[in-house]
Amino acid sequence: MSASRSGVTVRSIRQITVFTVGALSIQELPFHVTPVSEEEHELNNRVPSRPTPELKFDEDEGDTLSNHNSITALLSSKFRDIQKRLKQYGIESPRFRKRLVSRWESLNYDVCENVLYLKDQEKYKSKKWVTLRWLSKWLVMFFIGIGTALLAAAIHFVVEKLAHFKFDLIKHYFDDCAKNNCLYQPALMWMGINLVITVAGAALVTFLQPMAAGSGIPYIKSYLNGVKIPGLLTFRAFVAKTVGVVLSILGGLACGKEGPMAHSGSIIAAGLGRGRINFCNGKTVSFYSAFRNDHEIRDFVAGGAASGVSSAFGAPIGGTLFSLEEAASFWNQDLTWRVFFSSMVACFATNFLISAINGDPTKLTDPGLIRFNAFKFDLKFDLIEIPVFIFMAVIGGLMGALFVVMNYKLTVFRKRYLNKNWIKIIEAGLVAVVSAAVAFGLMVGINECTDKAPFDSHAVTASVYCTDKKYNGLSTLFLTTPEGCLKALLHDPFESHGAVSLVAFVLIFFVLGVWTYGLSVSSGVFIPSLAIGAAWGRLVGMGVAHLMPENPNLQLDVGKFALIGAACQLGGILRTTISLTVIIVECTDDISFGLPIMIVLMISKWVGDFITTGLYDMNVEVMGIPTLPFECPPLCDDLRASDVMSAPLATFKTKERVENIYRMLKEETFCGFPVIEDDPMAPGKGKLKGLILRSQLLVLLQKKIFCPEGQVPPRNITIKDFRDFYPVYLKVSEIELSDEEKSYVMDLKPYYNPSPYTVEQKFSLPRVFNLFRGLGLRHLIVTDEKNVPVGIVTRKDLAKFRVGSKRGLVKIEQLKIQDI
């Protein structure tokens, strides 16, 4: 009575299918896998051990391989041949630089409709309950919005106050020492402050929760796409992210606090959805458990991410789109409204709180942390300016691609050589010191004096060597937070910044931006991207003003071109999706000027995409996260479900021995197992009855829901017991079973999902893909004509087919799956 396994191991089949893209299918390869005969099955079932895989060549080859290693040998000998055939179809050979990492699991967006669930649902079989459940979802969304807004306002307040204090101090020493020839003092002080704060921030992130590094947006996007990312939505990540981003900005790094807001908002949402607080000492306080499943939590996280973006940029529509476009397969109108509601609440509350911080809570003029809306003139544009904008978009796309390439190389280098915790912290400190040193050097080196009042009346203006109420022009760019710097570039008077200092600024900030993104600190890339673009956009504006000296409105041109430059640069680096476009337009606060912004975002995206993927996609790629694209790659129509599935299967019978379950969980990495009918005529080949998840089996083992054969199995388990373990399920190694218990039998009938989605073996890949994408599946069971399961398709089996465009031509790749 053992769980059945047949055929070769999973890994080997996957290696075969690695090379079967496009019109090639496994049938065309010169060997095939034959199922193990029934006699052998009998044998296997009596002596439970891994069966010997058997492979037969086609008759004309007439050779037989007996084990796994030989397949690999065979493959390498056949490799050139396969490559050649792939090339006939214009498909490039697999590039092993890109891979998927097997440790990323998928979310279970599909509801397991087992007996327990249906019993639980009985409670809600009234209109009152349905209405109540509906209302409580809206209520949770409301508090997600409020929580995100509170956080945004708090971060804003702390950063502004402390940063102002820091830069005031430096300015004081600057101005003093310029007269007394002790400029080494402010330099050392600046570098020292940066070093200490940044090292603290880096240590916090590195030791508390490394998932809090970076902007978090690639992770959140992957999560919404359906990938489970351990540690992403925990309290530790929240602390590391929020405190970390304050420290990063105070530490003088070229980063913003807007990206991390999306991550923080998501954590707030997940926490509120789960209704439970996990303290560091392992204690938990639980409030409610109704929403503890991947489906509901993910809906809330969509709201949280939207709220975060909304309160960061004052962009409720953009925020809503941001979180919905990744989770598009699951978009529905009701969810959309809830997400929109939560981001509107966040925007409104942030507006109220920041207005209150600024002195007048009823004015409501600050819907987000960063806004471009302070133009003192109407943004208008003329048809003849469009070619200039397009030219700028091309520049932005090219520079963005360069940014991505450089950051990619750096990331790979870091992953390979700088993977020790202490090295990460030292690198962060180094960047902080260099940032300060370079800023100091520029300010002293390019001693550009101006007497034009800066845009921000609270700006810290160091005079350094300047006299006559003049001040150093670069001080409004460097003695401030990156947001302040961006605002200065957009709105400072025409004459404030000279061409030389702007060129230097662009170069420095570009390099620092590349270097900073990917450090083990909590940091966003929005603001530095915008600042780089605004600086060179300002340069273009000055050039245009120079060409047309009779232009009455120089100020207008400079601000306008700086804004367009910022959009171009952002588009080139991040490759705006439709949501990013909306975010920028909402930030600009002027829709008629939205049209040129949309045009440049689109063109810079095209130019950038011609060369590389976007920064976030590059991140996801480097981490090997198996996100699913929106459509099946082209040229894959001939692939069948049987070509991509993992086979043979590990299956359970409806009544299964505890020993077999325990062993299978230990030996296999699958997260779902088909349950089959116990057919004495064909052991291990029974009809499909359902699908049971690893997490469910672990809970059942832990709660000891089994009994000696023939007795009535215990039923003292409810759906709440499963929810209590959400989302951190048990590990099989944590479960202790006595030898007697191992001989018991577990009745799986009440627990498995009796109607899993299935397809027939000859289903084509595009249709399998649509199923996965459209329904957010994790497992899809492949059956033969008699409804007997023969394999299982998982997200990774599909995510390994990737399509991209390179230099205008479509490119298809197949990624390798790696264990790390």
Place this chain on the structure above:
Amino acid sequence: MSASRSGVTVRSIRQITVFTVGALSIQELPFHVTPVSEEEHELNNRVPSRPTPELKFDEDEGDTLSNHNSITALLSSKFRDIQKRLKQYGIESPRFRKRLVSRWESLNYDVCENVLYLKDQEKYKSKKWVTLRWLSKWLVMFFIGIGTALLAAAIHFVVEKLAHFKFDLIKHYFDDCAKNNCLYQPALMWMGINLVITVAGAALVTFLQPMAAGSGIPYIKSYLNGVKIPGLLTFRAFVAKTVGVVLSILGGLACGKEGPMAHSGSIIAAGLGRGRINFCNGKTVSFYSAFRNDHEIRDFVAGGAASGVSSAFGAPIGGTLFSLEEAASFWNQDLTWRVFFSSMVACFATNFLISAINGDPTKLTDPGLIRFNAFKFDLKFDLIEIPVFIFMAVIGGLMGALFVVMNYKLTVFRKRYLNKNWIKIIEAGLVAVVSAAVAFGLMVGINECTDKAPFDSHAVTASVYCTDKKYNGLSTLFLTTPEGCLKALLHDPFESHGAVSLVAFVLIFFVLGVWTYGLSVSSGVFIPSLAIGAAWGRLVGMGVAHLMPENPNLQLDVGKFALIGAACQLGGILRTTISLTVIIVECTDDISFGLPIMIVLMISKWVGDFITTGLYDMNVEVMGIPTLPFECPPLCDDLRASDVMSAPLATFKTKERVENIYRMLKEETFCGFPVIEDDPMAPGKGKLKGLILRSQLLVLLQKKIFCPEGQVPPRNITIKDFRDFYPVYLKVSEIELSDEEKSYVMDLKPYYNPSPYTVEQKFSLPRVFNLFRGLGLRHLIVTDEKNVPVGIVTRKDLAKFRVGSKRGLVKIEQLKIQDI
């Protein structure tokens, strides 16, 4: 050798399942349908005729019914009992007022991957072709945008010129006759012009293409949801829609040209996608056929609808969302970008063309036909104003619900009593005459004179009885197009319009709006809704100004409150989805003021939804279009696929007699038939092989792809032959077959879809629903454990379960399917 049918007829089973919502399932009913035994099958197969259905009661009832009528009798006797049980679960009994109409078919969004398709795809098996196909889709989208913009500009130009001419003429007689006491002259002239033009417009729509009546948005939304609407996207509809809307506006009806733009844009898109022009004389010119399937055409139509909205409102983002939110199951990033591209092109081109019409093509200040952006001040708001806005939103929601209820009653009345063509035309003429008469009466009756210059310097200002360079205040509202009226209400000086005339205007326009919407003319409801709201919003603004007489900026308040009122009224009538919100915000051109607009739209929606559905949803409901909601209704977890499916099935064998095919197509209304294995052991119970569509069979019959038994079947048909018939497929009555041909055999193997989506009988309704919604299915085959088809689920089987909320509680209904 006949096609197999077994059990009772479809209609009877459907009537049983009509009453099985919620926790009730068919198994609980006191009788069950037994499959016909194999012997009877043999008999049926020998004498091909409709088999006698057989029904058995449970043992305890011990009775046997022999035909269909008895089931109905049984049902009516059991009806009270079932109703009582339904009420236990808080479910209301089915309301037969609401129903689905069986003539609406579904789109085939799913690709039929038969041998022909795969052969056709072979051509494209290279990167060059993939890239080319990708490029050509972008190109088509580009021309969709350009075409829509050209149309928008043309309509704008014609309407503005002719309307100005008309109203100038009337004004002339007005001013002359006021002195000479011949006011009957302008009155008669006004009514006469309106009558003639409107009757022409109504006749055009009624006789050329009745689908062009109304705004077209409900139809387009249904189409994007997946319902095939015959005649909607034809050249006739285009002419009727575009010429019709010009005539409607010139005819003085209370309607706008913005709604119809979405429909016109969709028709342009469908035409460009099909690459073919059908002339009225039956001749066609064909350019390309690669995109002739429902999948591609629907993607293009999404772009067309977006372009239409975009060029009407200057709202590229709103337009994109508009077309994507209905088709949400099929959202993907690439399509989103294409749709966005096309609406941006439309917006830009419209901007250019209208700027050119206005004299300076490079100014680019008119991105759409209607804009609210001409405020001469910055729209700012304060926290204390929010409660006033919320109060207005409640008013807007209530008035909107009243509008919907009144229009609903009127629509039902029209459907019942005014369904003759000539009555429709007379009614339209009557409305036009009344509109003119009422406007005339008000202008003369409320003789309000003002000397403030109107906002629009080109406005027609009749003095009537006014002297001293004063003019009649109402003339800027009535002697203009509805758009001009809206602009006047938003922007005219504070003192221009008195309270009395505004109250009268609201009442009159409300009644006229209700009466006009649903006439057999091409007309949109956006502008009248906005105008009603702007008028009472202006009243509120005047009230607020009155309460605070020291307010320095009266003008601001009036305009601001008028805008909020317009948004509230629109939200109350149409129940804005997220896209409508974005459209209004884009129209307003001021994002910081977007926040209060979003709030009032949301609240007016909530208030309205508490009472009725929105206007468009009401339209869809009255027409009985089976649109699928976004989620399965609650309380349906216990329903299984076997409860909702249509059974028994009409199936074909892989090699089927032409006679059987011909007869089945004539007798059955199904659009898809499962193809089964020819199993001699169990005739009609073979394993599922695939799914073939009615449209495919008709083409095969027409092209005579069959041969005597035993011979090699002809294969002289390609996928292009099928595409040539798209989208107007043949009717079975058009096909002529000789008796000899009827005895031939058709081999279906190359033509059926070999891997249709299937589910097992015990699949729950929510999961079946997700499959349908997520994949845009038309047919879902239900199989038993042995992979033998036992039933089929169609869109209508699912669309009949409707959920709504009524007075705060969730309400579930089951609609009846009616033949009309």
